[in-house]
Amino acid sequence: MEGMFWADQKAGEVVNRKFHYIEGDVPEFKEYVVKTSASISGVLHIGRLSDSIRGDSVARALDDSGYNAKLIWVAEDMDPLRKIPEGVPESYSEYIGAPVTNIPDPDGCHASYAEHHTSAYMEVFEEFIRSKITKYSMSEEYKKGSFNPYIKAMLENLDSVIKIQNKYRENPLPAGWSPFTPICTNCGKVITARLKGFDGKIASYKCEDYSFETTTAKGCGHEGEMDPLKDPGKLMWKGEWAAQWDRWQVSAEGAGKEYVVPTSAWWVNAEIAEKIHGFPMPVPIFYEHIMIDGQKMSASLGNVVYPRDWLKVAPSNLLRFFYNKKIMKTRSFSFGELPKLYDDYDTHARMYAGETKTQNEKEMMHMKRLFEISQVRALEIPPPLPFSHACMVSQIFTDEESITKSLKRSGHYDENAKEQMVERLALARNWAKKYAPEESKINLDIDVEKTKEELDGLQKKFLKELADWLLESDRTSDEINEKIYTTSKDLDMPLKTTFAAIYMAIMGAERGPRASTFIASLDKKWVIERFLSLALPL
Ligand SMILES: [Zn+2]
Ligand SMILES: [Zn+2]
Secondary structure, three states, X not given: OOOOOHHHHHHHHHHOOOOOOOOOOOOOOOOEEEEEEEEOOOXXXXXXXXXXXXXXXXHHHHHHOOOXXXXXXXXXXXXXXXXXXXXXXXXXXXXXXXXXXXOOOOOOOOOOHHHHHHHHHHXXXXXXXXXXXXXXXXXXXXXXXXXXXXXXXXXXOHHHHHHHHHHOOOOOOOOOOOOEEEOOOOOOOOOOEEEEEEOOOOEEEEEOOEEOOOOEEOOOOOEEEEOOOOOOEEEOHHXXXXXXXXXXXEEEEEEEHHHOOOOOHHHHHXXXXXXXXXXXXXXXXXXXXXXXXXXXXXXXXXXXXOHHHHHHHOOHHHHHHHHHOOOOOOEEEOHHHHHHHHHHHHHHHHHHOOOOOOOOHHHHHHHHHHHHHOOOOOOOXXXXXXXHHHHHHHXXXXXXXXXXXXXXXXXXXXXXXXXXXXXXXXXXXXXXXXXXXXXXXXXXXXXXXXXXXXOOHHHHHHHHHHHHHHHHOOOOHHHHHHHHHHHHHHOOOOHHHHHHHHHHHHHOOOOOOOHHHHHHHOOHHHHHHHHXXXXXXX
8 A cells, every 4th residue: 555645545445454452353334434524603704614625535445445435524514603703893792602503694594504605615625525525513413312312322431431531631530520510501602501410310510600612601590400311412522432432434534734743633632432332443544734825724813715715716626635735734825826726737737638757657657646535526737837837818818719829829729628718817817806915916008108217228229129120010919028038148138137228128027937838828919019109119
């Protein structure tokens, strides 16, 4: 398995799964379930897609090896609301601590807060996932009683459960601990109902304040009793995860790299799953979280990227490519550098299509597999139009005819990839408007008189000579490139001054896109007129 693409390696681990904490053989699975989930209490940004996309890749790898794979998505909608997200009224502070499934929709369009957030996310979610996905909701599962057998098993083996939990803790659990938390029957909150005692059958609780990192869930003071097999409540996360694995017969699941440490909830649950439920630990897919410009995504930093934002500037394949690349390396993403990601993706595509090769067989195999697994629908080789070029052209021209002409002039046009080119141009235009750094922004509207004053005699001479030469015949970008260098040499000009003359003349800046391609992309008549209007009289 060494040297394989990571998802294929994981698929191999899934089919050769073993018990880690008990003896015995793992039963045969007719179908391999890969689980992915999202907490609904937070913002559903593109970071949440990482878990699903990586899970999807493992499901696909299983499929490709001839096994039956199934991807499931679970909404963790029994989790309490921890803070008030942006756009939600302040008055919602009264719901802090309540399960998100029981909080009303602030916009009033859905049955609950949880449903409101899930539905907007789900609308675009499927554009990023290749597998057919089966969805579940934890609140529904609890209502249906799907978790009762696991609650029962944990209660019947309470001593063992406590023993396992204590192995992972510095201080042992207090007496009267129970593996679930009740929901206060008076105020409906899940986190405030603090357990006061548990005799193995009935738990007593008191509803008290609970402090999150920055907020407090107010308790109502109610004192009550509950039967975990009948009354509303939920399992603690250390125990619930194990129950989920058995409930859905999970074979693999993603988790952030913070779960790698040996004391994390992953391993507690793994041991509970095996020792209490007799279910083998799934294969973990540990990964690094995405950073935006080196920072964590957060509403307060204003750098949250929603799946919808992504689709305005790049196809879903590109995010899949990003997430599938090196899964355990810190992945900082910056929208300013999106063209680089496009280029990297295109390089992999050319390799896949057999248009380019490398000496290293293993690297080539990896690149092809990465490209293949990044595809969400039918495999599509991107058009021969670099994103940065699309970005330049889309800023200069708006109508399709001028764009087509320009692409033909610069040698980027491919009749067979017309639709894909149009699509890439539209994405590039959106990117240029919203995220392009200054040096990628193009504005041909310059102050001619002012620029004339700024150019020196040699620069004007250069522009005049280039204009005259362009007038003689149609020139390719390679020819233009050569002409720039020879003329610069003939006139004894430093190259920096030469290029500055070109960019100042076209867009009033010192730097810009590759000069020869840039000139070839523009309308020839326009270039000649612009150059002459600045160069004359000499
Ligand atoms: Zn709604
Ligand atoms: Zn209460």
